[in-house]
Amino acid sequence: MKSLSDDAYHLDAVDKEIIYMLMDNAKTSLALISSHVGISTTAVHQRIKKLEQAGVIENSVSFL
Template identity: 45%
Template sequence: MVHLDDTDLQILRLLQTNAQLTIKEIATQINLSITPVHDRIKKLEREGIIEKYVTMLNRKKLNKGLVVYCNVTLDKQQHENFREFNEAMLQMPEVVECCVVSGTFDYLIKIVATDVESYHAFYQEKLASFKAISHISSFFVMSEVKSTTAIPI
């Protein structure tokens, strides 16, 4: 585990809020000169704390306004079924999150779609066609109270 001091945490908070901040802007906000800020960011990248920089898109403006969570239970909890299902999920762009979970089902999947009809097509043609699935429960998001990628630090 990497030790992070208060300055590292300040930098990470700023970058989580806006990854387009320049090193100069970060330096100004945390009252430090440019070179140490640059060096710290490079260290955070090298150590894998900063994995990548991405752009968050407004899915509604891109006509992907429907969010659906699915609980998926596999027929048999065998290694091969999990491997095949994991690989299938990686190939489906509609699936934006897929987690193996404990409890009464095996997977929690987050899907984005244009509308109910497009989700229904995805469900029938892709998701339900996977032979190892014994049960799928779909939950349609009515409104999002909070949606963030920021990790509390």
């Protein structure tokens, strides 16, 4: 069994802003996130994938 510290993922300010934007609207485009946080769309995509792999982002759900 892994300890919590083994799975810890350090969130920097850019990661947090990406998460906040996705919490507000899970369908936010990479281009919009990119322009808001000041990094390339490729970098945004890579960060989102890392957040998913770390379990920080699990899925996106729409509530009607």
